[in-house]
Amino acid sequence: MTSGKKYCLVLLFLRILFTPSSHGNQVVLLDTTTVLGELGWKTYPINGWDAITEMDEHNRPIHTFQVCNVMEPNQNNWLRSNWIFRQAAQKVYVELRFTLRDCNSIPWVSGTCKETFNLFYHETDESHGGAFKPAQYTKIDTIAADESFTQMDLGDRILKLNTEVREVGPVSRKGFYLAFQDIGACIALVSVRVYYKKCPFTLRNLASFPDTVPRVDSSSLVEVRGACVDHAEERDTPKLYCGADGDWLVPLGKCVCSMGYEEIDGACAACKPGFYKAFAGNIKCSKCPPHSYSYGEGAILCHCEKGFYRAEKDPPTMACTRPPSPPRNVLFHLNDTCLLLEWSPPSDTGGRRDLTYNVLCKRCGPQPGQCQLCGEELRFVPRPQGLTNSTVTVMDFSARANYTFEIESLNGVSEMSHFPRPFTAITVSTDQGGSAPAGAFMVGMLKKDWASQNSIALSWLEPDLPSLNVVDYEIKYYEKEHEELSYSSTRTKAPSVIITGLKPSTCYVFSLRTRTSAGHSAYSPKYEYETTDDTSDMASDQGQVLVIVTAAVGGFTLLIILTLFFLITGRCQWYIKSKMSSEDKRRTNYQNGHALPYPGVKTYVDPDTYEDPAQAVHEFAKEIDPTRIRIERVIGAGEFGEVCSGRLRTPGKRETAVAIKTLKGGYVERQRRDFLREASIMGQFDHPNIIRLEGVVTKSRPVMIVVEYMENGSLDSFLRNHDGHFTVIQLVGMLRGIASGMKYLSDMGYVHRDLAARNILVNSNLVCKVSDFGLSRVLEDDPEAAYTTTGGKIPIRWTAPEAISYRKFSSASDAWSYGIVMWEVMSYGERPYWEMSNQDVILSIEEGYRLPAPMGCPVALHQLMLHCWQKERSQRPKFIDMVSFLDKLIRNPSSLLALVEDMQCLPDSPGEVVDYPMFISIGDWLDSIKMSQYKNSFVAAGFSTLDSVAQMTIEDVRRIGVVLIGHQRRIVSSIQTLRLQLLHEQEKGFHV
Numbered sequence: 001m002t003s004g005k006k007y008c009l010v011l012l013f014l015r016i017l018f019t020p021s022s023h024g025n026q027v028v029l030l031d032t033t034t035v036l037g038e039l040g041w042k043t044y045p046i047n048g049w050d051a052i053t054e055m056d057e058h059n060r061p062i063h064t065f066q067v068c069n070v071m072e073p074n075q076n077n078w079l080r081s082n083w084i085f086r087q088a089a090q091k092v093y094v095e096l097r098f099t100l101r102d103c104n105s106i107p108w109v110s111g112t113c114k115e116t117f118n119l120f121y122h123e124t125d126e127s128h129g130g131a132f133k134p135a136q137y138t139k140i141d142t143i144a145a146d147e148s149f150t151q152m153d154l155g156d157r158i159l160k161l162n163t164e165v166r167e168v169g170p171v172s173r174k175g176f177y178l179a180f181q182d183i184g185a186c187i188a189l190v191s192v193r194v195y196y197k198k199c200p201f202t203l204r205n206l207a208s209f210p211d212t213v214p215r216v217d218s219s220s221l222v223e224v225r226g227a228c229v230d231h232a233e234e235r236d237t238p239k240l241y242c243g244a245d246g247d248w249l250v251p252l253g254k255c256v257c258s259m260g261y262e263e264i265d266g267a268c269a270a271c272k273p274g275f276y277k278a279f280a281g282n283i284k285c286s287k288c289p290p291h292s293y294s295y296g297e298g299a300i301l302c303h304c305e306k307g308f309y310r311a312e313k314d315p316p317t318m319a320c321t322r323p324p325s326p327p328r329n330v331l332f333h334l335n336d337t338c339l340l341l342e343w344s345p346p347s348d349t350g351g352r353r354d355l356t357y358n359v360l361c362k363r364c365g366p367q368p369g370q371c372q373l374c375g376e377e378l379r380f381v382p383r384p385q386g387l388t389n390s391t392v393t394v395m396d397f398s399a400r401a402n403y404t405f406e407i408e409s410l411n412g413v414s415e416m417s418h419f420p421r422p423f424t425a426i427t428v429s430t431d432q433g434g435s436a437p438a439g440a441f442m443v444g445m446l447k448k449d450w451a452s453q454n455s456i457a458l459s460w461l462e463p464d465l466p467s468l469n470v471v472d473y474e475i476k477y478y479e480k481e482h483e484e485l486s487y488s489s490t491r492t493k494a495p496s497v498i499i500t501g502l503k504p505s506t507c508y509v510f511s512l513r514t515r516t517s518a519g520h521s522a523y524s525p526k527y528e529y530e531t532t533d534d535t536s537d538m539a540s541d542q543g544q545v546l547v548i549v550t551a552a553v554g555g556f557t558l559l560i561i562l563t564l565f566f567l568i569t570g571r572c573q574w575y576i577k578s579k580m581s582s583e584d585k586r587r588t589n590y591q592n593g594h595a596l597p598y599p600g601v602k603t604y605v606d607p608d609t610y611e612d613p614a615q616a617v618h619e620f621a622k623e624i625d626p627t628r629i630r631i632e633r634v635i636g637a638g639e640f641g642e643v644c645s646g647r648l649r650t651p652g653k654r655e656t657a658v659a660i661k662t663l664k665g666g667y668v669e670r671q672r673r674d675f676l677r678e679a680s681i682m683g684q685f686d687h688p689n690i691i692r693l694e695g696v697v698t699k700s701r702p703v704m705i706v707v708e709y710m711e712n713g714s715l716d717s718f719l720r721n722h723d724g725h726f727t728v729i730q731l732v733g734m735l736r737g738i739a740s741g742m743k744y745l746s747d748m749g750y751v752h753r754d755l756a757a758r759n760i761l762v763n764s765n766l767v768c769k770v771s772d773f774g775l776s777r778v779l780e781d782d783p784e785a786a787y788t789t790t791g792g793k794i795p796i797r798w799t800a801p802e803a804i805s806y807r808k809f810s811s812a813s814d815a816w817s818y819g820i821v822m823w824e825v826m827s828y829g830e831r832p833y834w835e836m837s838n839q840d841v842i843l844s845i846e847e848g849y850r851l852p853a854p855m856g857c858p859v860a861l862h863q864l865m866l867h868c869w870q871k872e873r874s875q876r877p878k879f880i881d882m883v884s885f886l887d888k889l890i891r892n893p894s895s896l897l898a899l900v901e902d903m904q905c906l907p908d909s910p911g912e913v914v915d916y917p918m919f920i921s922i923g924d925w926l927d928s929i930k931m932s933q934y935k936n937s938f939v940a941a942g943f944s945t946l947d948s949v950a951q952m953t954i955e956d957v958r959r960i961g962v963v964l965i966g967h968q969r970r971i972v973s974s975i976q977t978l979r980l981q982l983l984h985e986q987e988k989g990f991h992v
């Protein structure tokens with residue numbers, strides 16, 4: 001066997017070892033492993049290189065060339081490839097895979113055997129067919145093997161495949177040949193791969209870069225300019241550099257998505273309907289700003305809804321706006337030389353800040369409609385048009401003339417609206433001080449608070465113009481029968497007055513004017529009120545006097561009244577005390593000093609003052625024979641055991657439904673005492689709004705407290721289960737009941753300490769009753785007692801700051817809790833301060849934050865809440881006042897129509913308006929209501945200023961992606977507060 005034949009064996013193993021290599025940045029010009037038919041390469045001479053084609057397991061040919069004339073001298077065997085088309089290559093790479101036999105391993109070949117071969121090439125523009133002239137070829141390199149194999153390797157079936165790559169170039173003709181010269185080696189050329197390198201097509205920074213062939217000179221790069229992808233435009237020219245190895249280097253510049261398109265996965269996609277993108281850039285499409293829309297895809301701008309406009313200079317990100325409503329509360333001050341007109345800004349600024357005013361003057365004759373525009377003689381300071389402040393001074397007017405001033409508000413989009421501009425007019429008569437027509441400012445409505453035989457109490461709203469320096473008010477009145485022939489007048493600094501010395505059952509006419517530093521206003525319209533006759537209900541009259549006087553005349557009067565009260569009741573007490581038993585004395589000792597019992601009202605006795613608590617139970621609670629009780633089912637779990645419902649039989653009476661609180665077995669004496677303590681407290685009360693104690697079972701097991709059954713269970717869960725089911729009047733009715741129960745408790749000198757909706761029970765008639773008397777302790781006589789709470793944590797969210805900080809519990813702290821209950825009721829059982837931590841609640845209260853009005857909450861109720869949350873406890877309303885306030889609301893349901901969200905109905909508060917902290921950013925605001933997760937949604941939808949947020953409706957809130965009803969509620973009610981704040985600030989003269 002010749003060595004050449006032996007070599008054939010080797011090839012069988014090569015198939016298994018051989019795997020062609022390929023790379024993404026290579027363009028292959030020739031790969032012998034992929035040629036299916038004959039290769040057709042030429043060999044010279046014929047007995048030199050031998051072409052062997054094997055088949056692999058997939059029946060594909062493996063083309064191999066071998067030569068092994070190692071024993072014969074002067075070998076010169078050529079193998080020439082076919083013509084290879086150069087394509088775009090400037091430099092080509094030739095990758096050879098071969099095996100080479102170690103000459104030392106072949107005996108007798110020392111002079112003739114070689115271990116290298118030579119690689120040549122020849123460039124031509126076309127194929128030469130069979131012609132081959134070695135002299136035309138240029139040598140690329142001598143190829144030696146890194147690894148040669150021996151006979152032994154063969155025996156061990158070890159094959160040592162070499163891979164060598166050589167660069168050829170620059171090449172410039174259309175094609176070229178490769179040639180392999182053997183000079184006496186034993187070689188098997190297993191594969192030849194010819195390729196050139198390119199930088200492949202790529203997308204970078206929204207630009208596409210084509211396939212690029214690198215330079216031959218490996219040190220210089222090809223600069224390639226990218227083309228922006230569809231719907232993108234160049235920012236800085238996008239460039240990449242193609243390196244010699246086919247790698248893209250140094251990206252520069254970029255493209256950005258055009259208007260109406262946003263980048264998604266390296267391409268520019270059209271904005272969806274409802275979104276827009278007004279600028280080219282790497283930003284996302286934004287939701288259309290409020291009051292605008294986009295229907296189709298790829299919107300570059302959102303169109304304004306009907307009635308809303310965008311001023312020329314408004315950015316597309318801004319909400320569409322509308323013209324403002326007319327100015328409010330126009331008022332004038334007249335003296336001999338000048339007339340000052342002043343007004344409040346419109347309730348609706350249309351969502352803009354560029355508010356101005358125009359004043360149009362008409363001079364009118366005595367008949368209506370006889371008006372003509374004022375002449376030039378009238379001077380307006382600073383000017384009649386384009387006023388930025390809500391005031392103007394008019395000079396050089398004629399005496400004894402009637403002028404009508406029409407004041408209109410304008411903003412940047414007023415010109416765009418086709419509707420006539422609304423204005424507010426005021427008529428000024430220069431000879432008598434003028435008169436205010438409907439719609440113009442008047443010093444509030446003159447309202448009768450109460451009347452008695454000889455007096456009438458009146459009150460009115462103060463003008464809400466901060467710049468008005470009210471000196472005092474003058475009230476003119478006369479008997480209606482006597483016309484205006486003779487009248488009396490009185491002055492007051494407060495917005496209320498009690499006019500005394502009147503005749504019983506007589507109708508009086510009242511009107512009012514304001515004196516400011518600039519002079520007198522016009523008189524208000526006339527109001528007629530009557531004094532009562534002798535048979536009127538004195539008691540209610542006195543009650544009203546107490547309330548009104550307290551509200552109107554303030555603390556001083558109250559002090560006098562209380563002093564008198566002390567004197568009277570003090571004397572009575574001296575008399576009563578001298579007749580009291582020692583038991584009675586104990587009761588008096590534990591009266592709550594600051595909440596004096598009213599005559600005829602029992603006082604509360606703290607069961608803890610009994611040496612034997614069992615005695616207190618027996619004194620205040622009836623012992624029930626357990627056979628009279630039928631337990632029906634368990635309805636809940638109390639602190640000491642199960643709460644059941646059942647029936648109670650009372651001899652001679654109908655069976656009644658009862659709730660039975662049980663003391664679970666295994667209790668210690670202290671638990672039994674604490675459990676029965678509630679009964680000892682409850683048993684002292686007798687009021688329709690306090691849960692009624694039927695009795696106790698103490699002489700047998702289980703120990704039980706039996707109370708009246710309340711079909712609807714506790715108020716908080718009841719409201720949560722009936723969200724939105726009740727009318728405002730029904731809710732106010734519930735609140736009135738609770739206030740009435742609390743009035744009773746505070747009259748008795750009892751401080752609840754844990755007033756919360758969860759501790760109010762509701763019966764089938766929606767009557768609310770205060771329950772849960774577990775936390776209560778008498779505070780007054782024992783200073784230590786104020787600092788201890790047995791077994792209870794303070795319910796932070798419901799508790800007044802002074803009670804949290806230094807355990808100062810009082811009826812005033814109960815009033816604070818009552819405000820929180822009001823909030824719970826009006827929000828249908830929402831958790832006060834939502835998920836804020838207790839610590840945050842304490843801090844925010846300290847900083848002045850107060851719960852905003854729940855959605856749909858009448859202004860009057862939120863104001864009462866705010867009143868309950870006065871920091872200064874003496875300023876909080878008393879329960880007696882709250883009951884009568886709520887009664888008034890119920891009697892006059894129209895007073896509940898003004899909701900907090902209705903801006904124009906901004907109330908004058910019954911007390912001082914609490915200053916909220918002013919948030920400066922959307923983020924701060926959302927943080928404060930624990931809704932920061934929606935920050936991006938607000939901003940993405942274009943609500944990036946508090947002003948714009950203040951305009952949002954519930955629909956807007958839903959549209960920006962707030963899906964949870966609770967969150968919608970919280971955000972909307974906070975928006976209402978925000979509006980109030982902004983308005984409040986605006987009226988104080990701040991601009992946010």
Ligand code: ACK
Pocket residue numbers: 635636637638643658659691707708709710711712713714715717761
């Ligand atoms: O919310 P509820 O149904 O009302 O669940 C609690 C439970 O017992 C544990 O306190 C209910 N409950 C307490 N007292 C009464 C009562 N007098 N009438 C009806 N249910 C009551 C309360």
